[in-house]
Amino acid sequence: MVFLTSILRSRSRGGEVILVAFDLIEHDGDDLRERPLVSRKRRLAKLIGKTTTWRAIQYGDHLFGDGPAIFDHVCQFGLEGIVSKHVSFYHSGPSKMWPKSKNPESATGDSESDEDWR
Numbered sequence: 272m273v274f275l276t277s278i279l280r281s282r283s284r285g286g287e288v289i290l291v292a293f294d295l296i297e298h299d300g301d302d303l304r305e306r307p308l309v310s311r312k313r314r315l316a317k318l319i320g321k322t323t324t325w326r327a328i329q330y331g332d333h334l335f336g337d338g339p340a341i342f343d344h345v346c347q348f349g350l351e352g353i354v355s356k357h358v359s360f361y362h363s364g365p366s367k368m369w370p371k372s373k374n375p376e377s378a379t380g381d382s383e384s385d386e387d388w389r
Contacts, residue, residue, distance in 0.1 A: 292319055293331035296361050304361035308333075311361070338372075346374045 295315035296304050303311050312333060319330045334341055338355060345353050352373035362368055 288327070289325075290328045291331035292328055293333070294361070304363075307360065308356055308358045342372050342374075346376060349377060350374060351377045 292315055293312075294308065295311045295318065296302070298314065298318065303314065316330050316332075319328060321330050321332075333356070338353075342353055352371060354369050354371050356369045359368060365371075
């Protein structure tokens with residue numbers, strides 16, 4: 272995450288897009304949805320690998336701690352928001368187990384309401 276934060280601060284990558292992979296629900300035909308999030312993320316980290324150099328797909332590590340402080344930092348960077356996940360099994364679609372907190376100042380922060388998504 273430190274590397275991604277540096278890119279966001281510097282904005283030196285211009286118009287390039289970085290995809291952040293934060294979960295893995297299937298791999299080589301193996302359905303991983305019944306496995307806990309930590310197990311799926313461990314497999315994703317091995318697949319993608321953590322790096323300190325730029326590339327189009329980065330591994331998105333999870334954060335533990337003060338949710339409001341994390342959300343405040345996300346908003347300061349102008350990002351869309353956060354999804355808070357319980358370290359549980361995969362739930363398809365919106366879930367009370369995975370609440371979404373949107374940055375109201377983000378360009379995409381109000382693009383869809385949670386009610387419309389359900």
